[in-house]
Amino acid sequence: MKKKKVANMLLTNYLLLFIFSTIIFIIVSLIISVSFKGLIKYEEIPELSAAQVMKDDYKTIDFSKILKYRGGIQVIDKNYKIVFSRGINPQNVTQYTSKFSEFLINSGKSQRKYHYSVAYNSNSDFWLEIVIPRKPQLVNGVFFDKDGIPIAIDNIIFILFLGALINVTSFIFGLIFYSRITSNNFVKPLKKLLSGVTKIASGDYSARVDLKSENEFGDLKDAFNLMAKKIESEKNLKEKSQDNRRKLILDISHDLKTPLSNIIGYSDLLLNNKDISENDREKFLAVILNNGTRANSLIGDLFELSKMGSPDFKLKLKSIDICEYLRELIASIIPQIEKSGFESCFEIPVGKKIILIDEAQIDRALLNILNNAFKYNPPGTQIKIVLKSFLSKVVIEIEDNGIGIPPEMSEEIFEPFKRVDSARNSQTGGTGLGLAITKTIIEKHNGQISLETAVGKGCKFIIELNS
Numbered sequence: 001m002k003k004k005k006v007a008n009m010l011l012t013n014y015l016l017l018f019i020f021s022t023i024i025f026i027i028v029s030l031i032i033s034v035s036f037k038g039l040i041k042y043e044e045i046p047e048l049s050a051a052q053v054m055k056d057d058y059k060t061i062d063f064s065k066i067l068k069y070r071g072g073i074q075v076i077d078k079n080y081k082i083v084f085s086r087g088i089n090p091q092n093v094t095q096y097t098s099k100f101s102e103f104l105i106n107s108g109k110s111q112r113k114y115h116y117s118v119a120y121n122s123n124s125d126f127w128l129e130i131v132i133p134r135k136p137q138l139v140n141g142v143f144f145d146k147d148g149i150p151i152a153i154d155n156i157i158f159i160l161f162l163g164a165l166i167n168v169t170s171f172i173f174g175l176i177f178y179s180r181i182t183s184n185n186f187v188k189p190l191k192k193l194l195s196g197v198t199k200i201a202s203g204d205y206s207a208r209v210d211l212k213s214e215n216e217f218g219d220l221k222d223a224f225n226l227m228a229k230k231i232e233s234e235k236n237l238k239e240k241s242q243d244n245r246r247k248l249i250l251d252i253s254h255d256l257k258t259p260l261s262n263i264i265g266y267s268d269l270l271l272n273n274k275d276i277s278e279n280d281r282e283k284f285l286a287v288i289l290n291n292g293t294r295a296n297s298l299i300g301d302l303f304e305l306s307k308m309g310s311p312d313f314k315l316k317l318k319s320i321d322i323c324e325y326l327r328e329l330i331a332s333i334i335p336q337i338e339k340s341g342f343e344s345c346f347e348i349p350v351g352k353k354i355i356l357i358d359e360a361q362i363d364r365a366l367l368n369i370l371n372n373a374f375k376y377n378p379p380g381t382q383i384k385i386v387l388k389s390f391l392s393k394v395v396i397e398i399e400d401n402g403i404g405i406p407p408e409m410s411e412e413i414f415e416p417f418k419r420v421d422s423a424r425n426s427q428t429g430g431t432g433l434g435l436a437i438t439k440t441i442i443e444k445h446n447g448q449i450s451l452e453t454a455v456g457k458g459c460k461f462i463i464e465l466n467s
């Protein structure tokens, strides 16, 4: 899936704000225009005639209706001079000429924009001219002039002003909403990451951050979780290795304690009992020798193992023909096979396969396995050595059909002091370090060792070495 960037998130939020404001703008405009339609009323103008409103004293004429329809009145004296004017005066003059008589003839007719009505007052000697616009006029509105006439233009300005005000307000709210969403998108993941970091800092290495983001915060979360996982596994490894070391020291002290106690016990017996028979003396000395040898081989094996674990340990590698090497090894164990009453079977390919090994160390590794087979299995057991040669590796299989090892121990049996049955071991005189040494040697050669086993079926050690 393509990663979402923070920039894309910001753009999305911005677009949301834009859409939100536009929708509010449209809704507000619609509401305003609908509600103001009710406020604005237009009315057809009745045809007002000058004769109808005529009064001898023109000052007493009620011209409010004329003005309401945005018309005008003019009072003209016998010299055609306009002596009184209210409202509109489309001719835009203060003095008519003689042509006024012509105008009077046509006045009753409707002109393009205005309707004119003229009447003569013979008592007071003046003409009254009424001008009324022909279009329907706005008669109701929000703003009115001093004569109570609605002002259409102000209505529009007012609507626009109100609309703009509402829109600006909604935009500000939108902006607050936008900043909330945006900061949420930043603050939330940051808070989660911070709580994860705090947990790690306080020693809780199981802390993980759960974040749905697929942007850079998502990457940060992945990196954080990976780091936490690594720290946790390092910590577990450290704890495990500390545990192992503690256990190793315990095992060493325990395994050394028995032979040393025996040696001290029997030496003490010999020293403090002068009248011991020659026979017993020999028996006790044999026990001392036995336990001394046991303690010595334990210390020897431990020394070997820790030497190999040190970074300074270097293999003395040599190119050898592994087929020939194994043939010689088999030849060297034939007497042992016969002595133990074992059967044998070997499958070594004819020809050569050159690999790089430290011969002495591999000798030690393979002999540990072979000696175990002799040590732990009864006569009649078959021992089988097979060499499989591949392009870039060789596989050596050492198999017996003896008593076997519980399969659940097939990995841990390679750990120091791991034994199937300690009673069985004390009889055989093993140190519990043989397979640990073997594994270390194979791994020093960048190889691998594994065990296939089942109780009563035997053991099959599989060693892979690079060629």
Ligand code: ADP
Residues within 6 Å of the ligand: 368, 372, 373, 376, 377, 400, 402, 403, 404, 405, 413, 418, 419, 420, 421, 424, 425, 429, 430, 431, 432, 433, 434, 435, 436, 459
């Ligand atoms: P040890 O000195 O006790 O022989 P190892 O590390 O060599 O130590 O072997 C570990 C244990 O594995 C032995 O104590 C034994 O119980 C078991 N074991 C090893 N090889 C065999 C085998 N071929 N058949 C049965 N048990 C075996």
